[in-house]
Amino acid sequence: MKFSCKTFLALTGFAGVAFVASAEAQTTADISGWGTGEVSAETVVSGRPWGWAMRDYMLDPDRELFNTAKASLLAGEQIFSHYVTSLNIERYCEEAPHYDYTWFEMQHSLMSYADVAAMLAACPKVGASPILRLPDASEGAVQKAMDMGMLGVVVPTVDDAIMAREAARYTRFPPLARRSLGGGQLFSIWGPEVKQGENFLETMSDNMLVIVMIETVEGVNNALEIATVPGVDVVMIGNADLSNFSGYAQDSQEYHDLQIKVRNATYRAGKLYGNAAFANFEGNPLSSDSRLHLQGPANDGWDNPNVPGAY
Secondary structure, eight states: OOOOHHHHHHHHOTHHHHHHHHHHHHHTOOOTTTTTTOOOOOOOOTTSOTTHHHHHTSSSTTOOOSOHHHHHHHTTOOBOEEEEOSOOHHHHHHHGGGSSEEEEEOSSSOOOHHHHHHHHHHSTTOSSEEEEEOSOOOHHHHHHHHHHTOSEEEEOOOOSHHHHHHHHHTSSOTTTSOOOOOOTTHHHHHGGGSOTTSOHHHHHHHHOEEEEEEOSHHHHHTHHHHHTSTTOOEEEEOHHHHHHHHOOOTTSHHHHHHHHHHHHHHHHTTOEEEEEEGGGGSSSTTGGGEEEEESOOOTTOOOOTTOSSOO
16 A cells, blocks of 8 residues: 555654655655766866865874774775674684774674673774774764774764764764763773873874765765765765665666765765775775775785684
């Protein structure tokens, strides 16, 4: 049975409005030019490099970062992670020294905040920068990640600037944003890394890395407004879900055009572009621009005996 918007609202209440609007945005998206080969990557010019706004947002753009993943990104490098989905301290401590960052997964796992905190505490400053994919961008979720000592967050399925703002606002302290001062193991892990004479809160804010994922057609259409939100550092495509939501195979021209649209918007905003599927780091026309990936090769050539598969 097909309901009108009015009938749907009567049955479901206000929450249904957002659902209907989202569904309509997906089906009425402007797809002019997709699949024609006419959508092209904008040229990078020397006076407007990748990531300029990401660096400019820092309180001290010249600060030496202990978030080595962020430092590598600002240096123009591609970075890769290992993938943690359950509590396994031994395996985490074995793998983390060989990767640019650890992707702790809490969107699609039953892992708890306590599990993540235990692994981080067991091997602090092990090499890979600790980054957590949250189930959502609520204040409570982000603050727990911050208090346990994360140096970055990944927020899934960001469709507009409001969602992007929620992803960024609780990760950095005032005056940049509105992260509150809590407890946890944050101070014991990262306090010793703050140089004498530097402000702890300012240093932590500058070391934060905020990654938002675009996974829907609606997100692609709003990519520029998402990327320009202050505090967002990296705009990453969730490749499998973007294929599911758009209906286009990842090897199709239409899908490639979606990637170009996100890439162009991210470049215009002065941020960095990435793809969850690490296969995009080579063999794709945009590979040189794709800086951050989920999984991929170890940064020191280590042959990971646990690949493939997360844990």
